[in-house]
Amino acid sequence: MFTVRNDIGAGPDFGADAVALPLMGQGGGDGERFADQWSGQLRSEVRDFIENGSDSWASLSPEGAWARQRVQDATLGGSMPYGxxxxxxxxxxxxxxxxxxxxxxxxxxxxxxxxxxxxxxxxxxxxxxxxxxxxxxxxxxxxxxxxxxxxxxxxxxxxxxxxxxxxxxxxxxxxxxxxxxxxxxxxxxxxxxxxxxxxxxxxxxxxxxxxxxxxxxxxxxxxxxxxxxxxxxxxxxx
Structure with missing residues (x-):
């Protein structure tokens, strides 16, 4: 009786090691420094959020909070950003x-x-x-x-x-x-x-x-x- 009228996607699936993050530069310099930041603690923070979804903003580092925001936005569906x-x-x-x-x-x-x-x-x-x-x-x-x-x-x-x-x-x-x-x-x-x-x-x-x-x-x-x-x-x- 029912059908799907729209072609809107619901965003990609994000695993603990597949969070899309921006490149701060091409090659070395800022790009390498950001790569150093994206290490154990940040991965752990984002993994906890993806798996549990219950931690507070206050408990995250600035990088972790930024990554959490990106994950939340990706869940909202479609190509339109949540705004x-x-x-x-x-x-x-x-x-x-x-x-x-x-x-x-x-x-x-x-x-x-x-x-x-x-x-x-x-x-x-x-x-x-x-x-x-x-x-x-x-x-x-x-x-x-x-x-x-x-x-x-x-x-x-x-x-x-x-x-x-x-x-x-x-x-x-x-x-x-x-x-x-x-x-x-x-x-x-x-x-x-x-x-x-x-x-x-x-x-x-x-x-x-x-x-x-x-x-x-x-x-x-x-x-x-x-x-x-x-x-x-x-x-x-x-």
Whole structure:
């Protein structure tokens, strides 16, 4: 029933020895001095953050804090860096995400992450024929039982190992409140997504349950959603 409309990635996987760091110079000089800094203690700090994600900024050296910031940014998904536009998007949907999350028994950050992933942080929304937004931030299709307004849009489905472009019918809403309410009703009322309910802030459980329920055809969907959610959650940590 559902598909992946966007091509947004969720950033690379970062192992303890694969954190991308800037070159301070070409060859020797500053580049060599930075290489000397990137040694045992810094690797240990970043490894602890990647594996545990719970250490405080105050406990890190300046280099470790800088590397931690880079790792956090890499989890947020897509090619767009997390900045003012992304925060503005999260702020704009926050009250609706909280309402939907309360009905689903999950943290608001998980709902916000799902909307961010499906809509490209609000930059690639589904639109009506007149170019206006249809407020469908979750890429929900309009099946036979849907009695509301419909928007036709091009979508990408992953079928038999290939990406296939199709034009499909999607639900359209009068505003964000209706969109988020319908999203919550869909997840709560469909037994396929039962595993996504009541998971609190567990992004892995939420994402995996949606993927297993068939929310999207992208085989990497769960991992993408988990990473976006983890990035939003990390930003809320003191």
């Amino acid at each position: 003012a536009d992304q925060q503005a998007f999260l702020d704009s949907i926050a009250p609706y995400a909280q309402q939907a999350a309360a009905k689903l028994g999950v943290a608001p950050e998980l709902v916000s992450a799902h909307a961010a992933l499906e809509s490209g942080w609000g930059q690639r929304p589904l639109t009506r024929a007149d170019g206006g937004s249809n407020h469908n931030l979750f890429g929900i299709k309009a099946g036979k039982g849907w009695q509301g307004e419909v928007t036709r849009a091009l979508t990408t489905e992953h079928v038999d190992g290939r990406d296939v472009k199709r034009t499909e019918n999607f639900r359209a809403y009068s505003g964000l409140q209706d969109a988020f309410a319908d999203y919550a009703q869909l997840l709560a009322g469909n037994p396929r997504y039962r595993g996504a309910l009541g998971v609190g802030g567990n992004a892995q459980a939420f994402a995996q349950a949606l993927a297993q329920g068939g929310y999207a055809t992208d085989p990497g969907y769960a991992d993408k959603l988990r990473k976006v959610a983890a990035g939003i959650q990390a930003r809320k940590q003191p």
